[in-house]
Amino acid sequence: MGLLDRGIQIKTPEQIAKMRVAGLLVGETLELLRRSVRPGVTTGELDAIAEENIRAGGGVPSFKGYSHPPFPASICASVNEQVVHGIPGDRELVEGDVISIDCGAIVDGWHGDAAITVAVGTIPDAVTELMRVTEESMWRGFAAARLGGRVGDISAAVESYVRSQGDYGILEEYTGHGIGTEMHQPPNVPNVGRAGRGAKLVRGLALAVEPMVTLGSRHTDVLDDDWTIVTADGSFAAHFEHTFTITPDGLWILTALDGGESRLAELGVPFAG
Template sequence: MGFLDRRVQIKTPEQIAVMRRAGLVVGETLEVLRAAVRPGITTGELDAIAEDSIRSKGGVPSFKGYGVPPFPASICASVNDQVVHGIPGERVLAEGDVISIDCGAIVDGWHGDAAITVAVGAIPAEVQHLLDVCEESMWRGIAAARIGGRVTDISHAVETYVRSQGSFGILEDYTGHGIGTEMHMSPDVPNYGKPGRGPKLVRGIALAVEPMIALGDQDTYVEDDDWTVSMSDGKWAAHFENTFALTEHGAWVTTALDGGEAKLAELGVPFGGH
Protein backbone atom coordinates (compact mmCIF):
# COMPACT_ATOMS: atom_id res chain seq x y z
CA MET A 1 0.00 0.00 0.00
CA GLY A 2 1.29 3.43 -0.92
CA PHE A 3 0.02 6.97 -1.20
CA LEU A 4 -0.41 9.27 -4.22
CA ASP A 5 0.21 12.98 -3.68
CA ARG A 6 0.62 12.10 0.05
CA ARG A 7 -3.16 11.89 0.37
CA VAL A 8 -4.65 9.25 -1.92
CA GLN A 9 -4.23 5.69 -0.69
CA ILE A 10 -3.02 3.25 -3.34
CA LYS A 11 -3.79 -0.43 -2.81
CA THR A 12 -1.91 -3.57 -3.74
CA PRO A 13 -3.75 -6.31 -5.66
CA GLU A 14 -3.94 -8.30 -2.44
CA GLN A 15 -5.57 -5.40 -0.61
CA ILE A 16 -8.05 -4.88 -3.43
CA ALA A 17 -8.96 -8.56 -3.10
CA VAL A 18 -9.90 -7.95 0.54
CA MET A 19 -11.90 -4.87 -0.51
CA ARG A 20 -13.74 -7.18 -2.89
CA ARG A 21 -14.70 -9.39 0.04
CA ALA A 22 -16.04 -6.35 1.90
CA GLY A 23 -17.77 -5.20 -1.27
CA LEU A 24 -19.54 -8.52 -1.70
CA VAL A 25 -20.85 -8.31 1.86
CA VAL A 26 -22.33 -4.92 0.97
CA GLY A 27 -23.64 -5.97 -2.44
CA GLU A 28 -25.25 -9.13 -1.14
CA THR A 29 -26.80 -7.26 1.79
CA LEU A 30 -28.30 -4.66 -0.54
CA GLU A 31 -29.91 -7.43 -2.58
CA VAL A 32 -31.42 -8.87 0.61
CA LEU A 33 -32.76 -5.41 1.46
CA ARG A 34 -34.10 -4.82 -2.05
CA ALA A 35 -36.13 -8.01 -1.70
CA ALA A 36 -37.35 -6.98 1.76
CA VAL A 37 -38.67 -3.55 0.75
CA ARG A 38 -42.49 -3.58 0.72
CA PRO A 39 -45.40 -1.49 1.95
CA GLY A 40 -45.76 -1.88 5.71
CA ILE A 41 -42.14 -2.56 6.63
CA THR A 42 -40.35 0.00 8.79
CA THR A 43 -36.94 1.46 8.07
CA GLY A 44 -35.86 0.12 11.46
CA GLU A 45 -36.80 -3.40 10.42
CA LEU A 46 -34.69 -2.99 7.28
CA ASP A 47 -31.78 -1.89 9.44
CA ALA A 48 -32.06 -5.01 11.59
CA ILE A 49 -32.08 -7.18 8.47
CA ALA A 50 -28.99 -5.35 7.21
CA GLU A 51 -26.98 -5.74 10.40
CA ASP A 52 -27.80 -9.44 10.58
CA SER A 53 -26.78 -9.89 6.95
CA ILE A 54 -23.50 -7.99 7.32
CA ARG A 55 -22.44 -9.82 10.47
CA SER A 56 -23.52 -13.24 9.20
CA LYS A 57 -21.24 -12.75 6.19
CA GLY A 58 -18.22 -11.94 8.35
CA GLY A 59 -18.38 -8.16 8.12
CA VAL A 60 -18.79 -5.31 10.58
CA PRO A 61 -21.25 -2.48 9.83
CA SER A 62 -19.10 0.57 9.05
CA PHE A 63 -21.84 3.15 9.59
CA LYS A 64 -22.74 2.20 13.16
CA GLY A 65 -21.08 4.62 15.55
CA TYR A 66 -19.54 6.66 12.73
CA GLY A 67 -19.20 10.43 12.97
CA VAL A 68 -20.47 13.10 15.36
CA PRO A 69 -23.04 12.53 16.69
CA PRO A 70 -22.41 8.79 16.31
CA PHE A 71 -24.64 7.32 13.62
CA PRO A 72 -26.95 4.86 15.40
CA ALA A 73 -27.63 2.31 12.66
CA SER A 74 -26.09 -0.05 10.11
CA ILE A 75 -27.69 1.55 7.03
CA CYS A 76 -28.84 4.98 5.98
CA ALA A 77 -32.52 4.83 5.01
CA SER A 78 -33.70 7.98 3.22
CA VAL A 79 -37.30 8.17 2.01
CA ASN A 80 -38.71 10.32 -0.80
CA ASP A 81 -37.40 13.89 -0.37
CA GLN A 82 -34.72 12.64 2.03
CA VAL A 83 -31.69 12.04 -0.14
CA VAL A 84 -28.91 10.72 2.14
CA HIS A 85 -28.02 9.88 5.75
CA GLY A 86 -31.55 9.07 6.89
CA ILE A 87 -31.66 7.35 10.29
CA PRO A 88 -33.73 4.14 10.31
CA GLY A 89 -36.52 3.97 12.83
CA GLU A 90 -40.29 3.70 13.09
CA ARG A 91 -41.16 5.15 9.68
CA VAL A 92 -43.43 2.76 7.78
CA LEU A 93 -42.94 2.49 4.04
CA ALA A 94 -46.05 3.00 1.92
CA GLU A 95 -47.01 2.12 -1.63
CA GLY A 96 -45.49 4.69 -3.97
CA ASP A 97 -42.55 5.68 -1.74
CA VAL A 98 -38.93 5.41 -2.79
CA ILE A 99 -36.17 4.59 -0.33
CA SER A 100 -32.45 5.14 -0.70
CA ILE A 101 -30.51 2.49 1.20
CA ASP A 102 -26.82 3.17 1.79
CA CYS A 103 -24.78 0.31 3.25
CA GLY A 104 -21.17 -0.10 4.36
CA ALA A 105 -19.15 -3.00 5.74
CA ILE A 106 -15.63 -3.66 6.96
CA VAL A 107 -13.78 -6.94 6.39
CA ASP A 108 -10.28 -7.33 7.85
CA GLY A 109 -9.92 -3.56 8.10
CA TRP A 110 -11.00 -2.75 4.54
CA HIS A 111 -14.23 -1.04 3.50
CA GLY A 112 -17.01 -1.47 0.97
CA ASP A 113 -19.71 1.17 0.43
CA ALA A 114 -22.71 1.17 -1.92
CA ALA A 115 -26.26 2.47 -2.19
CA ILE A 116 -29.45 1.78 -4.13
CA THR A 117 -32.77 3.57 -4.40
CA VAL A 118 -35.75 1.22 -4.43
CA ALA A 119 -39.37 1.80 -5.40
CA VAL A 120 -41.98 0.66 -2.90
CA GLY A 121 -44.57 -0.80 -5.24
CA ALA A 122 -45.72 1.30 -8.21
CA ILE A 123 -44.28 4.80 -8.60
CA PRO A 124 -44.97 7.61 -11.10
CA ALA A 125 -43.11 7.46 -14.42
CA GLU A 126 -41.14 10.65 -13.69
CA VAL A 127 -39.89 9.19 -10.43
CA GLN A 128 -38.86 5.95 -12.13
CA HIS A 129 -37.00 8.06 -14.70
CA LEU A 130 -35.21 9.83 -11.85
CA LEU A 131 -34.04 6.50 -10.43
CA ASP A 132 -32.97 5.18 -13.83
CA VAL A 133 -31.00 8.32 -14.67
CA CYS A 134 -29.26 8.36 -11.30
CA GLU A 135 -28.20 4.72 -11.55
CA GLU A 136 -27.03 5.02 -15.14
CA SER A 137 -25.04 8.17 -14.37
CA MET A 138 -23.15 6.25 -11.68
CA TRP A 139 -22.15 3.62 -14.22
CA ARG A 140 -21.19 6.28 -16.78
CA GLY A 141 -18.92 7.80 -14.15
CA ILE A 142 -17.24 4.50 -13.34
CA ALA A 143 -16.83 3.74 -17.04
CA ALA A 144 -14.99 7.04 -17.50
CA ALA A 145 -12.19 5.99 -15.14
CA ARG A 146 -8.97 5.21 -16.98
CA ILE A 147 -5.37 4.83 -15.82
CA GLY A 148 -3.74 8.15 -16.64
CA GLY A 149 -6.99 10.09 -16.40
CA ARG A 150 -8.12 12.42 -13.63
CA VAL A 151 -10.77 12.17 -10.93
CA THR A 152 -13.03 14.78 -12.52
CA ASP A 153 -13.27 12.69 -15.68
CA ILE A 154 -15.70 10.68 -13.54
CA SER A 155 -17.47 13.83 -12.36
CA HIS A 156 -17.89 15.14 -15.89
CA ALA A 157 -19.30 11.83 -17.14
CA VAL A 158 -21.89 11.78 -14.35
CA GLU A 159 -23.00 15.35 -14.98
CA THR A 160 -23.04 15.02 -18.76
CA TYR A 161 -25.36 12.03 -18.63
CA VAL A 162 -27.71 13.57 -16.04
CA ARG A 163 -27.96 16.84 -18.00
CA SER A 164 -28.74 14.91 -21.18
CA GLN A 165 -31.74 13.24 -19.59
CA GLY A 166 -33.73 16.17 -18.20
CA SER A 167 -33.76 19.02 -15.73
CA PHE A 168 -32.52 17.45 -12.50
CA GLY A 169 -30.87 18.99 -9.47
CA ILE A 170 -27.38 17.56 -8.93
CA LEU A 171 -26.25 17.83 -5.32
CA GLU A 172 -22.94 19.67 -5.04
CA ASP A 173 -22.40 19.63 -1.28
CA TYR A 174 -22.24 15.82 -1.11
CA THR A 175 -19.80 13.80 -3.19
CA GLY A 176 -18.23 10.44 -3.78
CA HIS A 177 -14.91 9.73 -2.11
CA GLY A 178 -11.80 7.68 -1.80
CA ILE A 179 -12.14 4.51 0.22
CA GLY A 180 -9.88 1.82 1.67
CA THR A 181 -8.76 1.44 5.28
CA GLU A 182 -11.27 4.20 6.07
CA MET A 183 -14.75 4.71 4.68
CA HIS A 184 -14.18 8.32 3.62
CA MET A 185 -10.75 9.25 2.30
CA SER A 186 -9.21 11.62 -0.24
CA PRO A 187 -10.04 12.46 -2.93
CA ASP A 188 -13.56 13.80 -3.14
CA VAL A 189 -15.37 12.69 -6.29
CA PRO A 190 -17.90 15.40 -7.23
CA ASN A 191 -20.86 14.62 -9.46
CA TYR A 192 -20.31 17.66 -11.68
CA GLY A 193 -17.46 19.62 -13.21
CA LYS A 194 -14.96 19.84 -16.03
CA PRO A 195 -12.81 16.81 -16.89
CA GLY A 196 -9.07 16.58 -16.50
CA ARG A 197 -8.78 17.88 -12.96
CA GLY A 198 -7.95 16.42 -9.56
CA PRO A 199 -5.60 13.57 -8.67
CA LYS A 200 -4.45 11.19 -11.36
CA LEU A 201 -6.21 7.87 -11.76
CA VAL A 202 -3.59 5.20 -11.25
CA ARG A 203 -3.51 1.47 -10.72
CA GLY A 204 -4.60 0.69 -7.16
CA ILE A 205 -6.80 3.71 -6.56
CA ALA A 206 -10.23 2.92 -5.07
CA LEU A 207 -13.17 5.30 -5.23
CA ALA A 208 -16.85 5.37 -4.32
CA VAL A 209 -18.94 7.01 -7.04
CA GLU A 210 -22.32 8.18 -5.75
CA PRO A 211 -24.53 10.56 -7.72
CA MET A 212 -27.37 12.19 -5.80
CA ILE A 213 -29.98 13.90 -7.97
CA ALA A 214 -33.46 15.31 -7.45
CA LEU A 215 -36.58 16.23 -9.38
CA GLY A 216 -36.26 19.83 -8.24
CA ASP A 217 -33.23 21.97 -7.53
CA GLN A 218 -30.04 21.03 -5.67
CA ASP A 219 -30.64 22.83 -2.37
CA THR A 220 -30.75 20.73 0.81
CA TYR A 221 -30.96 21.08 4.56
CA VAL A 222 -30.00 18.84 7.48
CA GLU A 223 -32.90 17.75 9.68
CA ASP A 224 -32.96 18.10 13.47
CA ASP A 225 -31.39 14.67 13.98
CA ASP A 226 -28.12 16.19 12.68
CA TRP A 227 -27.85 13.52 9.99
CA THR A 228 -30.76 13.29 7.55
CA VAL A 229 -30.27 15.41 4.42
CA SER A 230 -33.54 16.46 2.76
CA MET A 231 -34.38 18.50 -0.31
CA SER A 232 -35.32 22.09 0.53
CA ASP A 233 -38.14 22.16 -2.04
CA GLY A 234 -39.61 18.83 -0.89
CA LYS A 235 -39.06 17.20 -4.31
CA TRP A 236 -38.03 13.58 -4.42
CA ALA A 237 -34.44 12.46 -4.81
CA ALA A 238 -32.39 9.39 -5.73
CA HIS A 239 -28.97 8.10 -4.68
CA PHE A 240 -26.89 5.26 -6.12
CA GLU A 241 -23.34 4.27 -5.22
CA ASN A 242 -20.72 1.66 -5.97
CA THR A 243 -17.11 1.21 -4.89
CA PHE A 244 -14.57 0.39 -7.59
CA ALA A 245 -10.82 -0.18 -7.76
CA LEU A 246 -8.73 0.56 -10.83
CA THR A 247 -6.54 -2.37 -11.88
CA GLU A 248 -4.15 -2.71 -14.79
CA HIS A 249 -7.07 -4.05 -16.84
CA GLY A 250 -9.73 -1.47 -15.93
CA ALA A 251 -12.39 -0.87 -13.28
CA TRP A 252 -13.33 -3.64 -10.85
CA VAL A 253 -16.58 -2.73 -9.10
CA THR A 254 -15.99 -4.36 -5.75
CA THR A 255 -19.57 -3.87 -4.49
CA ALA A 256 -21.30 -5.23 -7.62
CA LEU A 257 -22.04 -8.94 -7.47
CA ASP A 258 -20.51 -9.54 -10.90
CA GLY A 259 -17.78 -6.97 -10.34
CA GLY A 260 -19.51 -4.70 -12.83
CA GLU A 261 -18.53 -6.91 -15.75
CA ALA A 262 -21.88 -6.91 -17.56
CA LYS A 263 -22.55 -3.19 -17.27
CA LEU A 264 -19.02 -2.16 -18.21
CA ALA A 265 -19.20 -4.42 -21.26
CA GLU A 266 -22.49 -2.77 -22.22
CA LEU A 267 -20.74 0.61 -22.01
CA GLY A 268 -17.81 -0.64 -24.08
CA VAL A 269 -15.04 -0.41 -21.50
CA PRO A 270 -12.67 -3.07 -20.13
CA PHE A 271 -13.46 -5.02 -16.99
CA GLY A 272 -10.72 -4.93 -14.39
CA GLY A 273 -11.74 -7.85 -12.19
CA HIS A 274 -10.48 -11.39 -11.87
Protein backbone atom coordinates (compact mmCIF):
# COMPACT_ATOMS: atom_id res chain seq x y z
CA MET A 1 0.00 0.00 0.00
CA GLY A 2 1.29 3.44 -0.86
CA LEU A 3 0.26 7.07 -1.05
CA LEU A 4 0.09 9.42 -4.00
CA ASP A 5 -0.15 13.20 -3.81
CA ARG A 6 -2.93 14.59 -1.60
CA GLY A 7 -3.00 11.48 0.58
CA ILE A 8 -4.64 9.17 -1.94
CA GLN A 9 -4.31 5.55 -0.79
CA ILE A 10 -3.12 2.99 -3.32
CA LYS A 11 -3.80 -0.66 -2.54
CA THR A 12 -1.97 -3.81 -3.54
CA PRO A 13 -3.91 -6.53 -5.38
CA GLU A 14 -4.03 -8.50 -2.12
CA GLN A 15 -5.54 -5.53 -0.31
CA ILE A 16 -8.09 -5.02 -3.07
CA ALA A 17 -9.05 -8.68 -2.61
CA LYS A 18 -9.70 -7.95 1.07
CA MET A 19 -11.87 -4.99 0.07
CA ARG A 20 -13.86 -7.39 -2.12
CA VAL A 21 -14.66 -9.45 0.99
CA ALA A 22 -16.04 -6.34 2.71
CA GLY A 23 -17.80 -5.33 -0.48
CA LEU A 24 -19.54 -8.67 -0.83
CA LEU A 25 -20.80 -8.45 2.75
CA VAL A 26 -22.23 -5.00 2.01
CA GLY A 27 -23.81 -6.22 -1.24
CA GLU A 28 -25.35 -9.25 0.46
CA THR A 29 -26.69 -7.07 3.28
CA LEU A 30 -28.30 -4.66 0.84
CA GLU A 31 -29.98 -7.51 -1.04
CA LEU A 32 -31.34 -8.80 2.27
CA LEU A 33 -32.66 -5.34 3.05
CA ARG A 34 -34.19 -5.00 -0.42
CA ARG A 35 -36.18 -8.16 0.25
CA SER A 36 -37.17 -6.87 3.69
CA VAL A 37 -38.64 -3.55 2.50
CA ARG A 38 -42.44 -3.61 2.67
CA PRO A 39 -45.30 -1.52 4.03
CA GLY A 40 -45.35 -1.65 7.82
CA VAL A 41 -41.66 -2.36 8.40
CA THR A 42 -39.84 0.34 10.34
CA THR A 43 -36.51 1.83 9.38
CA GLY A 44 -35.23 0.72 12.77
CA GLU A 45 -36.15 -2.88 11.99
CA LEU A 46 -34.20 -2.65 8.75
CA ASP A 47 -31.23 -1.32 10.69
CA ALA A 48 -31.36 -4.27 13.08
CA ILE A 49 -31.47 -6.71 10.15
CA ALA A 50 -28.42 -5.01 8.62
CA GLU A 51 -26.35 -5.01 11.80
CA GLU A 52 -27.10 -8.65 12.53
CA ASN A 53 -26.11 -9.69 9.01
CA ILE A 54 -22.92 -7.63 8.99
CA ARG A 55 -21.75 -9.01 12.32
CA ALA A 56 -22.75 -12.58 11.41
CA GLY A 57 -20.57 -12.19 8.30
CA GLY A 58 -17.53 -11.26 10.34
CA GLY A 59 -17.81 -7.53 9.79
CA VAL A 60 -18.37 -4.37 11.78
CA PRO A 61 -20.82 -1.66 10.63
CA SER A 62 -18.85 1.27 9.23
CA PHE A 63 -21.46 3.87 10.05
CA LYS A 64 -22.20 3.17 13.72
CA GLY A 65 -20.43 5.77 15.84
CA TYR A 66 -18.96 7.49 12.79
CA SER A 67 -18.05 11.20 12.93
CA HIS A 68 -19.46 13.89 15.25
CA PRO A 69 -22.12 13.79 16.41
CA PRO A 70 -21.69 9.99 16.27
CA PHE A 71 -24.04 8.34 13.79
CA PRO A 72 -26.27 6.08 15.92
CA ALA A 73 -27.07 3.27 13.47
CA SER A 74 -25.63 0.71 11.06
CA ILE A 75 -27.38 1.99 7.92
CA CYS A 76 -28.59 5.30 6.63
CA ALA A 77 -32.33 5.02 5.89
CA SER A 78 -33.57 8.03 3.90
CA VAL A 79 -37.25 8.13 2.95
CA ASN A 80 -38.84 10.17 0.13
CA GLU A 81 -37.51 13.74 0.37
CA GLN A 82 -34.66 12.57 2.61
CA VAL A 83 -31.68 12.25 0.29
CA VAL A 84 -28.95 10.77 2.47
CA HIS A 85 -27.90 10.20 6.09
CA GLY A 86 -31.39 9.45 7.39
CA ILE A 87 -31.32 7.98 10.91
CA PRO A 88 -33.30 4.73 11.31
CA GLY A 89 -36.01 4.70 13.94
CA ASP A 90 -39.70 4.00 14.47
CA ARG A 91 -40.91 5.35 11.14
CA GLU A 92 -43.08 2.78 9.37
CA LEU A 93 -42.80 2.55 5.61
CA VAL A 94 -46.06 2.92 3.70
CA GLU A 95 -47.18 2.14 0.17
CA GLY A 96 -45.78 4.73 -2.23
CA ASP A 97 -42.64 5.52 -0.22
CA VAL A 98 -39.13 5.13 -1.55
CA ILE A 99 -36.25 4.42 0.78
CA SER A 100 -32.58 4.96 0.08
CA ILE A 101 -30.44 2.58 2.12
CA ASP A 102 -26.73 3.27 2.49
CA CYS A 103 -24.64 0.49 4.05
CA GLY A 104 -21.00 0.11 5.01
CA ALA A 105 -19.00 -2.69 6.58
CA ILE A 106 -15.44 -3.20 7.76
CA VAL A 107 -13.82 -6.62 7.42
CA ASP A 108 -10.22 -7.15 8.51
CA GLY A 109 -9.69 -3.38 8.52
CA TRP A 110 -11.00 -2.76 4.99
CA HIS A 111 -14.20 -0.96 4.04
CA GLY A 112 -17.03 -1.58 1.60
CA ASP A 113 -19.71 1.04 0.92
CA ALA A 114 -22.81 0.91 -1.30
CA ALA A 115 -26.39 2.19 -1.49
CA ILE A 116 -29.68 1.36 -3.15
CA THR A 117 -33.07 3.03 -3.45
CA VAL A 118 -36.07 0.74 -3.09
CA ALA A 119 -39.74 1.33 -3.87
CA VAL A 120 -42.30 0.43 -1.22
CA GLY A 121 -45.10 -1.10 -3.24
CA THR A 122 -46.43 0.94 -6.15
CA ILE A 123 -44.89 4.36 -6.75
CA PRO A 124 -45.54 7.07 -9.36
CA ASP A 125 -43.95 6.57 -12.76
CA ALA A 126 -41.91 9.75 -12.33
CA VAL A 127 -40.29 8.36 -9.20
CA THR A 128 -39.59 5.02 -10.87
CA GLU A 129 -37.87 6.92 -13.66
CA LEU A 130 -35.90 8.99 -11.15
CA MET A 131 -34.57 5.77 -9.63
CA ARG A 132 -33.67 4.36 -13.04
CA VAL A 133 -31.86 7.51 -14.11
CA THR A 134 -29.91 7.74 -10.86
CA GLU A 135 -28.76 4.12 -10.96
CA GLU A 136 -27.91 4.24 -14.66
CA SER A 137 -25.88 7.43 -14.19
CA MET A 138 -23.71 5.58 -11.68
CA TRP A 139 -23.00 2.85 -14.23
CA ARG A 140 -22.27 5.44 -16.91
CA GLY A 141 -19.73 6.90 -14.47
CA PHE A 142 -18.05 3.52 -14.13
CA ALA A 143 -18.03 3.08 -17.90
CA ALA A 144 -16.07 6.32 -18.27
CA ALA A 145 -13.26 5.18 -15.94
CA ARG A 146 -9.96 4.10 -17.49
CA LEU A 147 -6.43 3.74 -16.15
CA GLY A 148 -4.68 7.01 -16.88
CA GLY A 149 -7.96 8.91 -16.94
CA ARG A 150 -9.19 11.38 -14.35
CA VAL A 151 -11.86 11.45 -11.67
CA GLY A 152 -13.55 14.20 -13.67
CA ASP A 153 -14.23 11.68 -16.43
CA ILE A 154 -16.52 9.83 -14.00
CA SER A 155 -18.15 13.04 -12.77
CA ALA A 156 -18.80 14.31 -16.29
CA ALA A 157 -20.35 11.00 -17.36
CA VAL A 158 -22.70 10.94 -14.36
CA GLU A 159 -23.79 14.52 -14.93
CA SER A 160 -24.14 14.16 -18.69
CA TYR A 161 -26.40 11.14 -18.40
CA VAL A 162 -28.68 12.72 -15.80
CA ARG A 163 -28.95 15.98 -17.79
CA SER A 164 -29.82 14.02 -20.93
CA GLN A 165 -32.78 12.37 -19.23
CA GLY A 166 -34.70 15.37 -17.94
CA ASP A 167 -34.78 18.31 -15.56
CA TYR A 168 -33.41 16.66 -12.44
CA GLY A 169 -31.51 18.10 -9.52
CA ILE A 170 -28.02 16.69 -8.92
CA LEU A 171 -26.54 17.20 -5.47
CA GLU A 172 -23.20 18.99 -5.66
CA GLU A 173 -22.29 19.35 -1.97
CA TYR A 174 -22.28 15.58 -1.36
CA THR A 175 -19.98 13.38 -3.37
CA GLY A 176 -18.46 9.97 -3.83
CA HIS A 177 -15.04 9.36 -2.36
CA GLY A 178 -11.93 7.30 -2.09
CA ILE A 179 -12.19 4.30 0.22
CA GLY A 180 -9.85 1.74 1.79
CA THR A 181 -8.69 1.53 5.39
CA GLU A 182 -11.04 4.43 6.08
CA MET A 183 -14.56 4.84 4.74
CA HIS A 184 -13.95 8.34 3.38
CA GLN A 185 -10.60 9.17 1.81
CA PRO A 186 -9.33 11.45 -0.94
CA PRO A 187 -10.16 11.99 -3.69
CA ASN A 188 -13.75 13.22 -3.73
CA VAL A 189 -15.80 11.97 -6.68
CA PRO A 190 -18.33 14.71 -7.53
CA ASN A 191 -21.48 13.96 -9.50
CA VAL A 192 -20.93 17.00 -11.71
CA GLY A 193 -17.74 18.07 -13.40
CA ARG A 194 -15.55 18.24 -16.46
CA ALA A 195 -13.70 15.37 -18.08
CA GLY A 196 -9.94 15.46 -17.82
CA ARG A 197 -9.94 17.14 -14.41
CA GLY A 198 -9.16 15.81 -10.95
CA ALA A 199 -7.04 13.01 -9.56
CA LYS A 200 -5.53 10.48 -11.93
CA LEU A 201 -7.12 7.03 -12.12
CA VAL A 202 -4.40 4.50 -11.36
CA ARG A 203 -4.17 0.84 -10.47
CA GLY A 204 -4.86 0.23 -6.77
CA LEU A 205 -7.20 3.19 -6.36
CA ALA A 206 -10.65 2.31 -4.96
CA LEU A 207 -13.53 4.75 -5.30
CA ALA A 208 -17.14 4.94 -4.23
CA VAL A 209 -19.35 6.50 -6.90
CA GLU A 210 -22.72 7.67 -5.55
CA PRO A 211 -25.06 9.92 -7.52
CA MET A 212 -27.81 11.64 -5.50
CA VAL A 213 -30.56 12.97 -7.74
CA THR A 214 -33.88 14.71 -7.06
CA LEU A 215 -37.13 15.32 -8.89
CA GLY A 216 -36.76 19.03 -8.20
CA SER A 217 -34.08 21.39 -6.96
CA ARG A 218 -30.54 20.29 -6.14
CA HIS A 219 -30.64 22.41 -2.97
CA THR A 220 -30.87 20.72 0.41
CA ASP A 221 -31.34 21.36 4.12
CA VAL A 222 -30.05 19.54 7.19
CA LEU A 223 -32.59 18.47 9.82
CA ASP A 224 -32.18 19.19 13.52
CA ASP A 225 -30.60 15.77 14.09
CA ASP A 226 -27.50 17.21 12.33
CA TRP A 227 -27.45 14.24 9.97
CA THR A 228 -30.50 13.88 7.74
CA ILE A 229 -30.21 15.71 4.41
CA VAL A 230 -33.56 16.62 2.81
CA THR A 231 -34.48 18.33 -0.45
CA ALA A 232 -35.20 22.01 0.13
CA ASP A 233 -38.34 21.84 -2.02
CA GLY A 234 -39.66 18.55 -0.60
CA SER A 235 -39.16 16.64 -3.86
CA PHE A 236 -38.37 12.91 -3.86
CA ALA A 237 -34.75 11.82 -4.17
CA ALA A 238 -32.82 8.68 -5.12
CA HIS A 239 -29.33 7.50 -4.20
CA PHE A 240 -27.24 4.64 -5.58
CA GLU A 241 -23.64 3.74 -4.80
CA HIS A 242 -21.03 1.09 -5.47
CA THR A 243 -17.34 0.77 -4.60
CA PHE A 244 -15.07 -0.10 -7.54
CA THR A 245 -11.48 -0.40 -8.69
CA ILE A 246 -9.70 -0.42 -12.05
CA THR A 247 -7.17 -3.03 -13.16
CA PRO A 248 -5.24 -3.40 -16.42
CA ASP A 249 -7.89 -5.95 -17.44
CA GLY A 250 -10.93 -3.77 -16.71
CA LEU A 251 -13.26 -2.74 -13.91
CA TRP A 252 -14.25 -4.61 -10.78
CA ILE A 253 -17.31 -3.44 -8.84
CA LEU A 254 -16.34 -4.58 -5.37
CA THR A 255 -19.80 -4.24 -3.78
CA ALA A 256 -21.81 -5.84 -6.62
CA LEU A 257 -22.56 -9.52 -6.05
CA ASP A 258 -21.43 -10.43 -9.58
CA GLY A 259 -18.60 -7.90 -9.52
CA GLY A 260 -20.56 -5.79 -12.00
CA GLU A 261 -20.01 -8.29 -14.81
CA SER A 262 -23.53 -8.22 -16.28
CA ARG A 263 -24.00 -4.44 -16.36
CA LEU A 264 -20.47 -3.77 -17.55
CA ALA A 265 -21.01 -6.22 -20.41
CA GLU A 266 -24.15 -4.35 -21.44
CA LEU A 267 -22.10 -1.16 -21.55
CA GLY A 268 -19.23 -2.78 -23.46
CA VAL A 269 -16.80 -2.31 -20.58
CA PRO A 270 -14.14 -4.95 -19.75
CA PHE A 271 -14.74 -6.80 -16.49
CA ALA A 272 -11.80 -7.82 -14.35
CA GLY A 273 -13.29 -9.64 -11.35
